[in-house]
Amino acid sequence: MHFTSTLYTNTPAMQFFKLYSFKKAAVNCDCQSFQFGFVRFFATTCRAVLLPRFGGPEVLELCSDVEVPQLKPNQVLVRTRAVSVNPLDTRMRSGYGRSIFEPLLPLILGRDISGEVTAVGTKVHSLSVGQEVFGALHPTAVRGTYTDYAILSEDELTPKPASVTHVEASAIPFAALTAWRALKSTARITEGQRLLVVGGGGAVGFAAIQLGVAAGCHVATTCGSQSIDRVLKAGAEQAVDYIAEDVELAIKGKFDAVLDTIGVPETERIGINFLKRGGHYMTLQGEAASLTDRYGLAVGLPVATAILLKKQIQYRSSHGIEYWWTYMRADPDGLDEIRRLFEAGKLKMPVERTFPFTQVREAHEAKDKKLIPGKVVLELEFD
Numbered sequence: 001m002h003f004t005s006t007l008y009t010n011t012p013a014m015q016f017f018k019l020y021s022f023k024k025a026a027v028n029c030d031c032q033s034f035q036f037g038f039v040r041f042f043a044t045t046c047r048a049v050l051l052p053r054f055g056g057p058e059v060l061e062l063c064s065d066v067e068v069p070q071l072k073p074n075q076v077l078v079r080t081r082a083v084s085v086n087p088l089d090t091r092m093r094s095g096y097g098r099s100i101f102e103p104l105l106p107l108i109l110g111r112d113i114s115g116e117v118t119a120v121g122t123k124v125h126s127l128s129v130g131q132e133v134f135g136a137l138h139p140t141a142v143r144g145t146y147t148d149y150a151i152l153s154e155d156e157l158t159p160k161p162a163s164v165t166h167v168e169a170s171a172i173p174f175a176a177l178t179a180w181r182a183l184k185s186t187a188r189i190t191e192g193q194r195l196l197v198v199g200g201g202g203a204v205g206f207a208a209i210q211l212g213v214a215a216g217c218h219v220a221t222t223c224g225s226q227s228i229d230r231v232l233k234a235g236a237e238q239a240v241d242y243i244a245e246d247v248e249l250a251i252k253g254k255f256d257a258v259l260d261t262i263g264v265p266e267t268e269r270i271g272i273n274f275l276k277r278g279g280h281y282m283t284l285q286g287e288a289a290s291l292t293d294r295y296g297l298a299v300g301l302p303v304a305t306a307i308l309l310k311k312q313i314q315y316r317s318s319h320g321i322e323y324w325w326t327y328m329r330a331d332p333d334g335l336d337e338i339r340r341l342f343e344a345g346k347l348k349m350p351v352e353r354t355f356p357f358t359q360v361r362e363a364h365e366a367k368d369k370k371l372i373p374g375k376v377v378l379e380l381e382f383d
């Protein structure tokens with residue numbers, strides 16, 4: 001893809017697509033050799049969960065002979081210990097982003113990871129073989145983390161605190177980096193500001209509450225009744241049950257920033273109306289991917305950009321606020337701060353249930369059917 005328009009490249013709709021270049025045959029590459037201590041190993045193939053076509057959990061295929069690609073100079077080979085299941089994984093499996101991903105099938109799903117460094121590219125300086133790390137791939141990576149050996153760039157990984165398990169670490173990064181991008185890079189929240197998190201019971205919302213509290217903000221949130229105690233314990237000053245209560249009556253005053261993890265017309269209307277002039281409304285449900293899926297890249301992308309610009313202009317003139325579609329992005333400084341807060345016990349992500357890696361279909365089915373409300377993690381065992 002080649003973009004020349006300044007207007008396009010500066011919008012979040014375009015940023016979603018231009019962040020990364022896409023490569024065909026991401027899961028069929030040459031073998032890789034690496035050093036571990038004084039012994040030299042050759043990892044030529046490994047297990048991976050392949051997505052050969054879009055569909056239900058039954059399309060996921062656990063293969064034992066997927067080739068391990070060569071590392072680029074800035075890349076790290078990670079022996080996977082745990083990967084969490086994000087909504088993006090189940091959505092991608094069902095066909096979300098097909099305008100990008102269909103020509104690249106088969107894919108490997110999975111964004112989050114915790115494991116051990118097994119090899120490093122020639123330009124990697126901050127990580128070394130044997131180190132325990134955790135991190136997350138960007139949203140459009142085609143070789144994901146549902147594999148024995150995942151490849152991430154140095155920027156996407158950070159040392160895992162010794163005090164937490166791989167399962168705990170794998171539940172954090174993708175959700176926390178999504179919240180970080182919105183709060184720190186887009187809204188630039190500062191101490192003393194008021195932050196409203198719509199959907200504080202979910203992973204991104206819960207991370208946003210904790211990042212907001214750590215930044216010294218006053219945080220209010222909407223969530224289900226079962227999440228209220230947890231979000232208050234995490235430092236939210238007010239938690240409103242979005243089913244039992246009238247959110248517009250229960251929450252008082254105006255906010256500097258609203259992070260809307262739900263992003264339906266009702267939550268957008270409420271979020272916008274709660275903002276002070278100059279405040280930031282950020283939704284996680286930007287329409288760039290869904291519009292390009294519907295109309296193709298050539299039409300969908302300009303349509304998405306036009307819709308976003310129209311909303312930005314409208315809300316600026318009607319409410320005096322800034323309107324954003326926000327997306328997860330790799331951010332080494334953000335990941336570093338997330339690790340620091342995680343280590344200090346100020347950023348937590350409860351894991352509701354773990355599955356063995358071999359039961360990936362069952363894990364996806366449980367998330368699809370909403371049988372498990374919180375984070376689900378796949379654990380990888382090695383002989």
Ligand SMILES: NC(=O)c1ccc[n+]([C@@H]2O[C@H](COP(=O)([O-])OP(=O)(O)OC[C@H]3O[C@@H](n4cnc5c(N)ncnc54)[C@H](OP(=O)(O)O)[C@@H]3O)[C@@H](O)[C@H]2O)c1
Pocket residue numbers: 086087088091139174175178198199200201202203204205222223224225226227242261262267283284285286326327328373374
């Ligand atoms: N743009 C991006 O880059 C990006 C990145 C990550 C995620 N996302 C998207 O953001 C969404 C959230 O992701 P996640 O990982 O946080 O998902 P999640 O952990 O599955 O959380 C979803 C939660 O939303 C809550 N909820 C549902 N309807 C609500 C409403 N009307 N008001 C308030 N809360 C409501 C529920 O919480 P309760 O249990 O409290 O009811 C549910 O547990 C997903 O759609 C995901 O695809 C986008």
